[in-house]
Amino acid sequence: MGRKMDDIEAMFSDLLGEMDLLTQSLGVETVPPEAPLQKEVNYSIGFKDLNEWADLAAEIGEPQQSQKGHSNTLGVVPGQPSCFAPHHLRATQVGPPAATTLPPIAYSSSASPAPSFPAAPSPSPAPIVTSTPVPSQPSKPLTKEEEEAQAKADKIKLALEKLKEAKVKKLVVKVIMTDNSSKTLMVDETQTVRDILDNLFEKTHCDCNVDWCLYEENTYLQIERIFEDHDNMVECLSQWTRDSENRILFIERKDKYAVFKNPQNFYFGRKEKKEMKEKDKESLLEENFCGTSIIVPDLEGALYLKEDGKKSWKQRYFLLRASGIYYVPKGKTKTSRDLACFVQFDNVNVHYGTDYKNKYKAPTDYCFVLKHPQIQKESNYIKYLCCDDRWSLQLWVMGIRIAKYGKILYDNYRTAVQKAGLASRWSNLANVEAIASSVKTKAVPTQANGCPAQATPPVTSVSSAFSDAWKRADMSKANPAESKPAPAPPAPTMQEILPPPPPDPIMTQQECFLPPPPPDFYDLPPPPDDFSEPPPDFLPPPPPCPNAPPPPPPPLLTPAPAPVLKKVGPPPPKRTTPERSGSLHGGEQQDFMSELMKAMQKKSSK
């Protein structure tokens, strides 16, 4: 028994040592020491094709290079310590039907040495290894052995943690700014949309108000939606198909938190739209969002429903409840017990439909769509609804979001207010008050319909989520968005009230010091809230920039274009052995570990 264990230990240690050597040698080969940014970048997505790697590297290298001159914020992925050997991925594809298990080829590109564990100070490349097995017969009374066992258990704990860290997945995404320029960002699966917004605030010098959002446009279905601040970005993007032309926009949307700015318009029925004292608004919010259970606005009315697979729209009477959307069946009354369930919110997101009068012959252009996040093409499982006017569309979409997300939505808003207040306060250089961290209360999220709050679980698989958003990244070096801050979007009212944007570099440092809280969230001047007459930039997103080059053909099968590689300052962070890439092109399904074993065997046989 004991011998067996020793064997295993030795092998494990051997293996890890090899892996470390491999990674190190890779890093040395590919990463020039003077490119500090690259060090931080860990790709761990299962790529199908090495060419994509090259493309990606080129695209990432691009903005980073242009950034180097004046700022060092872009491209730095926060907080990922260099990882324990390779990313042991179980990446399976979700997206395309013909999904196959991808060989995980991702390596840490960092040239950092193996992580040193406090429990094992040995400088050997894989210190954890020796301690991995735990004595399986704890019955022996020897204290020394127990101590050893304890120490080993501790080490295993550490090892497991490192393994977890190593599995963090990252994506590169192109975000379109208000001036049609774009920024390329690296997002990892631990980041929420909020984190990315904060990141963008730092880079764009915008006014950071609560209306800024990441806005998803699905060009194929002609639908769009605001990503919620708690959404997991990687998870959202993973739903996109490989060939999708979906886009992510960084824009201001007055409808993002409209209910919190003017709750009376949503909770007092559509007729009584009027102004209200801030104090009353506050108590109204408290009443509806801070009780044991949140209250969904009363909302009912006739909507047009697109019939499955047909072009006709039929009117039905719909009601919103915390548990879902219901309709009144023919010949029935609208008492609760007679209602038929139309949809529950667990598995659907709400989107705006654009230009549906043309696309689907909708009665009006005020349409919204309910669909499973994974559905990306036309399908009978998508539900299309059409409202009479813009205001009623706003009521429905907001109402559904309240019912779906509940308290989380309000918490998001308060965090957003805090961030916005922070920005304006800082630029004022106003008196620094005591820090009231209470604003950031993370109450247990309660959902209106009583369903468990949808946490964002770590993504266990990544689909081929590479859309044009990053494929089409602008190759030209002179990208205006990167070399200078994006001009503040037209928001005349905001500019009158809010102070000018904050000086950026200080901002980045400030976050660690818990800056002064906003005075009181209702003190912030609410932006204009009149939905019936929205500003011209309200609904349609800006048209694509005419200067932008047409998207290059998807570089799926083309070999890595040499010119691209030349342009790139630092070489692509990852190059694998020819043997590997060969096997990849062959489409073989190979386990990463067995790959490694092979490499080891080769080495030892030498």
Add this chain to the structure above:
Amino acid sequence: MANWDLQVTVEDLGPEAPPVSISVAGDLHIGGVILRIVDKTQIQKNWSDYALWWEQKKQWLLKTNWTLDKYGILADAKLFFTPQHKPIRLVLPNNCNLKINANFAGPVLRTVIDMCKILNIRHPEELSLLKPVEEKEKKRKKDKEEGVEEIYDLTGVVLSGGAPTLYNGVPAHFVDSPEKEAIYKMLSVSQPAPSPETMSKMYRPGNLIDKAQINSRWLDSSRSLMQQGILENDRLLMRFKYYSFFDLEPKYDVVRITQMYEQARWAILLEEIDCTEEEMMLFAALQYHINKLSLTSDHNHRSGNDQALEDLDSALQSLEVKMDNSLSSTEMLESITSIPELKDYLKIFRPKRLTLKGYKQCWFTFKDTSISYFKSKEESMGEPIQQMNLKGCEVAPDVNIAGQKFCIKLLIPAPDGMNEIYLRCDDEKQYSRWMAACRLASKGKTMADSSYQSEVQNILAFLTMQKKNPGTQVASDENINTHSLVSPRYQKKYKAKQLTPRILEAHQNVAQLTLMDAKIRFIQIWQSLPDFGLSYFVVRFKGCRKDEILGISNNRLIRIDLSIGDVVKTWRYNNMRQWNVNWDIRQVAIEFDGNVNIAFSCVTADCKIVHEYIGGYIFMSTRNKDQNDVLNEELFHKLTGGNEAL
């Protein structure tokens, strides 16, 4: 001053005994009267709880320093010398009967506060007492013959001032005997589901007017029980009256939350509040879950185990096992992150294909959150025919036990829609394992998740339930009848075996909740029903000729047209300037901002009840956490008392 004789009936002398006659003068104070009565009876006992009750005036003579003249008592006064505390039969929100000593002399608010203190319920101002529905004489007799209801007795408990001391979170007076412990269990653990027969016999309000009738039975909080004609050993219902639950805290509110849950449950089951079918299924699933947990975790109050530690433990365990068994180092490495898998022959059917082929047998493997299938076991090393990731998919059972059909229906999302797939298993065991795996995978969890085993057990339990139900309708503790989890409307609409899969489906969303969380979730869903917290009254508005319904809730008044049942108008307390009651013509008048004035008279209930409701809700909104749990009784009476408070 001339002396005269005062007749006082002393209860302790027996019902037949003549009144005690004492000689008094008008300037004698009440304390002196009591002293003389006690002297005369020559009974040695503790008389401290006794006081004089003036029958004709329906008044307690509690101010012992007042003289007879000051009270206006003359020789013809009928006085009773009686204890201030008498036992009543209290029907709790869980419909259990509890014999408890109630204060008959103080205002009902005080009575409720005292009783809640014994019962360990915080925020007693939210509760009040109702008179029971008048039962017909015949029925009452029949009930008496049929069975003796179990009555819990708490009359022996006398609390001294101050908060009761707690032992392990249980008040000291509940731990001194097994009987008391049983009572605390009754209070803090939810009751087993009622049998459908019992439920169908119980009173259910059919419409808004019926619901309005319930509210006419509330006792007046500002007057005493005695003044309201309540006698010793009468039955009174205790219910949450104001639907504005302040500061629910699972740590301190075990009894309060349990009773609140019970009240909510009965409100749902007896259709006092309407809900949709989907909501009913969720309520049923939560009840099932709560019943099950209540049976198993009576005593072992498991403190929240550190989930992370458990995860680590299991990970370490699997690590050890793997290392013992395997020599291959690759396997060993994998084992660190190993996840259980399922492999078996199942039958698959895809209705989307236009072929009429039925189920086809294939070799299936379930790994992570994905199912792959192959022509046969031998080919499982190669490419699968198809691989499906179940994350985000819909899972539904398609089971017929009699026909030995165990199918899993999967709706798997793909970019172009949902793929419909049926998997057919051979038996319960196989089905429960695969079904549980599908369920977890749909939520993005793998079989490594700690909930996998309990999910398998849940599914098996439900299948057994279904097996036993038809025929024998026994609602024992072990075997819950699904019919007893839904209201009679759905008992009629669906057979038990139709209900089971739907409840199970709803159950998967709540299966991981702890007992207390499940109760709170039930309360939350109840609270989010559109009609929650509305108390109805039939009223007639000034200037109108027809009866209408006034609904009172914690933040607003609504006016409902009785004929169509629609809300006609809403007024919020926020805009309320003042409200008055004209006690002579029994009319309530309310003024709102913007010169809006309304006035109405109450048809079904006394206008004091309506007044108390409005004032009570305004009182509830004045509470805040800084108050240190001290109830401002004076303010409550000021807001709800009406003319009695003056």
